Amino acid sequence: MTNKTTLDRRFFMKGAGAAALMGGAVSIPATTAAAKGMGQTHMSMAYDLNENFNRIGSGDFKWDAIRRAAQPHNVPFPMGVADMDFRTCPHITAALQQRINHHNWGYEAAPADYKANIISWNKTRYGQDVDGSTIQNCIGVLDGVSSALRTWCKPGDKVILHTPNYSSFFSVIPGALCELAESDLILKDGVYDFDYDDTEKLLKEGATAIILCNPQNPTGNCWTADQLRKLGDLANQYNALMIADEIHCDFVNKHAKYIPYASLGEAYAMNSVTTKSTSKSFNLAAHRTGYMFTDNKELMAKIVEVGNHHRGLLNTMGTIASNAAYKHGATYMDDMQAYIDGNSHFLENFCAENMKDVKYSVHEGTYLAWLDCKAVAAKLGRPEGDDRMGDMLKKFFIEKAGVNINPGENYGRTGAGYMRMNLGTTHAKLHGALNAMKKAIDEI
Ligand SMILES: Cc1ncc(COP(=O)(O)O)c(C=O)c1O
Numbered sequence: 277m278t279n280k281t282t283l284d285r286r287f288f289m290k291g292a293g294a295a296a297l298m299g300g301a302v303s304i305p306a307t308t309a310a311a312k313g314m315g316q317t318h319m320s321m322a323y324d325l326n327e328n329f330n331r332i333g334s335g336d337f338k339w340d341a342i343r344r345a346a347q348p349h350n351v352p353f354p355m356g357v358a359d360m361d362f363r364t365c366p367h368i369t370a371a372l373q374q375r376i377n378h379h380n381w382g383y384e385a386a387p388a389d390y391k392a393n394i395i396s397w398n399k400t401r402y403g404q405d406v407d408g409s410t411i412q413n414c415i416g417v418l419d420g421v422s423s424a425l426r427t428w429c430k431p432g433d434k435v436i437l438h439t440p441n442y443s444s445f446f447s448v449i450p451g452a453l454c455e456l457a458e459s460d461l462i463l464k465d466g467v468y469d470f471d472y473d474d475t476e477k478l479l480k481e482g483a484t485a486i487i488l489c490n491p492q493n494p495t496g497n498c499w500t501a502d503q504l505r506k507l508g509d510l511a512n513q514y515n516a517l518m519i520a521d522e523i524h525c526d527f528v529n530k531h532a533k534y535i536p537y538a539s540l541g542e543a544y545a546m547n548s549v550t551t552k553s554t555s556k557s558f559n560l561a562a563h564r565t566g567y568m569f570t571d572n573k574e575l576m577a578k579i580v581e582v583g584n585h586h587r588g589l590l591n592t593m594g595t596i597a598s599n600a601a602y603k604h605g606a607t608y609m610d611d612m613q614a615y616i617d618g619n620s621h622f623l624e625n626f627c628a629e630n631m632k633d634v635k636y637s638v639h640e641g642t643y644l645a646w647l648d649c650k651a652v653a654a655k656l657g658r659p660e661g662d663d664r665m666g667d668m669l670k671k672f673f674i675e676k677a678g679v680n681i682n683p684g685e686n687y688g689r690t691g692a693g694y695m696r697m698n699l700g701t702t703h704a705k706l707h708g709a710l711n712a713m714k715k716a717i718d719e720i
Pocket of ligand 1: 358415416417418419442489493521523524553555561565566
């Protein structure tokens with residue numbers, strides 16, 4: 277056995293032990309699982325992502341609010357809200373602690389190297405050249421999307437969203453006084469693609485912007501250069517702005533590649549705005565700190581003025597945390613990517629071998645798995661009253677398995693029968709959740 281294999285095996289064994297402690301209907305021997313999924317994890321071993329980190333009682337949304345709402349049902353496996361369960365990168369906590377010791381909370385200026393770290397992260401990891409003069413702070417990525425929409429679109433303009441897509445876009449678009457133009461992604465042989473004809477039709481009808489989610493939440497697609505170019509060419513031809521939300525870009529499974537939209541070339545970079553943050557990558561969502569940029573200086577100047585983005589206020593802790601993340605977090609992020617990759621493979625094998633009514637193949641990007649649960653829904657029968665299939669499935673998994681996952685319909689009209697599961701958790705918790713789901717399905 278090579279040293280690498282020994283490390284991988286030891287890494288998995290830590291998680292497997294915890295899974296056994298949590299109990300469950302099916303136990304998968306560590307050696308089997310190591311050979312078929314988690315054992316492929318290649319990590320620096322610098323961070324113990326298998327730690328059973330307890331979030332209960334901290335006041336967070338996923339572990340406290342959602343579980344409170346599910347009462348009287350016990351939900352040991354909340355896997356809906358898109359944040360992660362791990363202890364954060366220690367450099368982030370250290371930077372925050374240092375700032376807290378200062379005991380003063382007036383208006384904050386960004387650290388001197390704040391923009392340089394944003395530029396360096398994107399260049400080092402993705403070869404992307406970010407024009408630092410256009411970087412604007414946002415109170416989160418959606419705030420940037422909203423400012424871009426308010427600047428570019430007139431009230432009533434149609435904005436194209438390729439669905440299934442992140443649920444909050446459905447409220448951000450009307451929030452910017454625009455109208456949603458939903459274009460269904462095409463699913464062929466298990467792979468999603470844009471419907472270019474439908475997109476062109478919507479553009480001809482006057483849509484003025486496209487929101488691109490890359491990697492896509494919830495389907496997990498990392499869009500290829502060809503796909504992005506085809507979509508971008510249409511946007512450019514009809515003078516529609518491409519708003520690229522690339523918040524999930526740091527989570528890319530091993531077989532996939534994330535291509536920043538603005539890196540496709542000048543024509544694409546000039547007709548787009550990209551929004552990003554450290555909030556998914558380093559689990560800093562509640563710090564409300566993101567950023568946006570473009571190669572089009574004139575456009576960003578308009579966003580600042582017309583889109584009323586001129587305040588660009590900084591959140592002290594968010595800025596400190598984000599800066600520490602990009603400055604010191606590369607190894608942590610590499611480990612995290614490998615860990616999520618391991619979880620994705622484990623899930624695929626578990627479904628194929630133990631839970632055939634749930635269909636899933638390892639996705640490309642994000643830490644979110646898009647589960648085809650139509651066979652489970654069929655076993656459960658028709659939803660009652662006005663309930664959607666996803667509401668029925670959600671209720672079933674909460675009540676019978678203690679697992680909270682999100683209904684596919686939340687992400688668009690083609691989402692029925694799918695559920696979104698968050699894999700940003702330990703192998704042990706994932707294993708426990710899958711055991712519980714399998715048991716519940718077997719008992720239908
Ligand atoms: C694609 C996408 N964009 C934006 C957000 C939210 O970003 P923020 O909280 O920074 O506004 C999420 C959160 O899940 C997301 O998945």
